[in-house]
Amino acid sequence: MIKAVCFLALFSFGLISCQTEKSRSQYPVTVGDIEFDEKLDDPAFKKCTPEKLISVQYYQGSKEFGYKGEKWAIIEKLEKEKISSETKKNGYITVRFLVNCEGKTGLFRVQQMNADLTVxxxxxxxxxxxxxxxxxxxGWIPKEIKGFKVGYYQYLTYKIENGKVSEVLP
Known part of the structure; x- marks a missing residue:
């Protein structure tokens, strides 16, 4: 009887273990990873690391803003573009993307929120x-960790006031 209970317990654990393993594979390696979507993404854009390795998040590694001329260069270019809206709404538009080890960008995702931070x-x-x-x-600059160039996630949040970009974050 004890052998039967032990066998049943081990067999049940094996089934649970196998099912748990399968469900893990449907999630990205790291929270926040952007998965390739053939409807949105350029198939020519390549990550620098194999799929099993992580890309660095924007808050990891160096503290500098990884753009030539820093954030001021982006703001200057944005001011020249004069991007605005007739709607006069307030809120935030965030564009998140991956910068690869060559400084090229891809896997762009956009999220919009109102002034109350409701999506x-x-x-x-x-x-x-x-x-x-x-x-x-x-002008994105690849990050280096221990002498190796790595891809990293970056985001730009545009604060919108009365239909115009009033600030670029971070």
Whole structure:
């Protein structure tokens, strides 16, 4: 009887263990990883690390802003573009993306929030214009860890006041 109970317990644990292993594989390696989406992403964009390795998040590694000319260069370029909206709404539009070890960008994702930080579509056209602007930025600097260039996630949050970008975060 004891052998039967032990066998049943081990057999049940084996089934649970196998099912747990399968469910883990559906999640990204690291929380926040952006998975390739053939409807949104450029198939020519390549990550520098194999899929099993992580890309560095924006808060890891060096504390400098990884863009030539720093954030001021982005702000100057944005001011020249004069991107705005007729809707006069307030909120935030965040564009998150991956910078690979060559300084090229891809896997762009956009999230819009109102002034109360509730996820919503603040202004689709403005979001599309800011996405195109962010994609046009070509001065991203690869990060290095122990002498190796690595890809990293970056984001730009555009604060919108009365339909105009009033601030670029971080």
């Amino acid at each position: 919503t579509v603040l202004d689709k056209e403005l979001g599309d214009r800011l996405l195109r602007f962010t994609k046009s930025l070509d």
